[in-house]
Amino acid sequence: MKVAVLPGDRIGPEVTAEALRVLEALDLPGLTLLEGDVGGIACKRHGHPLPPETLAVARAADAILFGAVGDPDCDGLERALRPEQAILGLRSAFGLFANLRPATTFPGLEGMSALRPEIAARIDLLIVRELTGDVYFGDKRIETLPDGRRRGWDMMSYAEDEVRRIAHVAFRAAQGRKRRLCSVDKANVLETSQLWRDVVIEVAAEYPDVVLEHMYVDNAAMQLVRDPGRFDVVVTGNLFGDILSDQASMCVGSIGLLASASLGERQTDYGTFGLYEPIHGSAPDIAGRGLANPMATILSAAMMLRHSFGREAEAARIEAAVAGALADGVRGGDLGGEAGTAAIGDAVLARL
Ligand code: NAD
Numbered sequence: 001m002k003v004a005v006l007p008g009d010r011i012g013p014e015v016t017a018e019a020l021r022v023l024e025a026l027d028l029p030g031l032t033l034l035e036g037d038v039g040g041i042a043c044k045r046h047g048h049p050l051p052p053e054t055l056a057v058a059r060a061a062d063a064i065l066f067g068a069v070g071d072p073d074c075d076g077l078e079r080a081l082r083p084e085q086a087i088l089g090l091r092s093a094f095g096l097f098a099n100l101r102p103a104t105t106f107p108g109l110e111g112m113s114a115l116r117p118e119i120a121a122r123i124d125l126l127i128v129r130e131l132t133g134d135v136y137f138g139d140k141r142i143e144t145l146p147d148g149r150r151r152g153w154d155m156m157s158y159a160e161d162e163v164r165r166i167a168h169v170a171f172r173a174a175q176g177r178k179r180r181l182c183s184v185d186k187a188n189v190l191e192t193s194q195l196w197r198d199v200v201i202e203v204a205a206e207y208p209d210v211v212l213e214h215m216y217v218d219n220a221a222m223q224l225v226r227d228p229g230r231f232d233v234v235v236t237g238n239l240f241g242d243i244l245s246d247q248a249s250m251c252v253g254s255i256g257l258l259a260s261a262s263l264g265e266r267q268t269d270y271g272t273f274g275l276y277e278p279i280h281g282s283a284p285d286i287a288g289r290g291l292a293n294p295m296a297t298i299l300s301a302a303m304m305l306r307h308s309f310g311r312e313a314e315a316a317r318i319e320a321a322v323a324g325a326l327a328d329g330v331r332g333g334d335l336g337g338e339a340g341t342a343a344i345g346d347a348v349l350a351r352l
Pocket residue numbers: 011015067068069070071072084087255256277278279280281282283284285286291292293294296332333334
């Protein structure tokens with residue numbers, strides 16, 4: 001069971017270190033950790049945010065545990081060399097089209113939600129975000145028009161098979177939950193979204209036991225703060241899913257809490273190959289001071305054990321340890337508390 005550990009930039013290594021402590025404490029027989037550079041640090045060391053040696057490490061592994069990439073020093077580089085290309089490149093190189101981003105209330109944490117506690121108390125949703133298409137991967141450029149004005153453009157598109165396969169993932173997820181699926185689009189304006197909606201409706205015929213609704217993304221953003229408890233599974237495109245998942249994190253309490261799994265079709269001897277990462281970024285504003293909340297990364301490691309290694313019991317143990325720490329009042333700065341990165345890791349380990 002090989003895991004490619006790619007810590008990345010800024011708080012990436014800080015939060016990854018705590019997830020590794022948790023994994024090592026489980027002492028799983030056969031779990032081997034490989035390491036690689038990604039992001040700005042890889043650019044500095046190897047001249048590319050996703051160097052061939054890192055891709056080789058990832059290819060040799062059964063799963064990837066990813067910290068975060070992003071370095072303000074690199075924002076002036078040409079796009080192909082920016083740190084963010086590392087995560088985009090991994091997603092597309094491994095066909096990781098299905099991004100699962102669960103957002104669930106943690107008992108005792110309702111008061112830290114950006115919403116009123118009674119509204120925050122009933123969150124139990126799963127965002128299924130398409131991850132290898134949409135405007136993210138379309139042609140893009142800044143061009144100069146004949147009259148000298150500059151114009152930026154990015155091509156948004158979805159092919160029907162891309163929509164169909166993520167819809168299947170979402171319907172199957174709904175079947176394992178409360179059997180409700182909300183497909184989020186902007187079909188009142190975008191043709192890409194109209195096709196999305198048409199295909200989701202076609203796929204729905206295969207899942208008569210799931211109640212499907214459609215919602216425009218602007219309304220979905222509103223409903224997510226009005227009553228997040230109304231959602232079970234949400235399926236949406238790459239860009240809308242990116243935005244709605246950061247928003248969902250603040251309904252729960254902090255972006256430092258939300259984990260993710262990015263899955264494709266590749267199977268290994270142990271389960272589905274996947275990449276696991278917190279939904280947050282490299283947080284340059286707090287990096288280097290031991291302030292980052294590692295819980296999202298620790299919970300991502302739990303998702304890895306579940307989806308890539310079939311280790312449901314250990315995954316549940318990690319999740320219970322995180323929930324226990326939160327229930328006992330362990331709070332990082334993101335949750336108005338004093339606990340630093342390592343202290344939060346200690347608190348989770350103590351409850352494991
Ligand atoms: P961010 O998620 O890094 O940070 C947003 C805010 O949340 C910041 O105030 C930060 O301090 C806080 N925050 C984030 N994670 C936290 C944690 N674990 N504990 C406590 N506070 C936390 O988003 P940003 O500031 O927009 O982006 C910073 C860099 O990260 C950019 O270069 C961006 O492209 C990159 N990024 C990378 C990923 C990824 O690697 N998958 C995801 C998002 C952003």
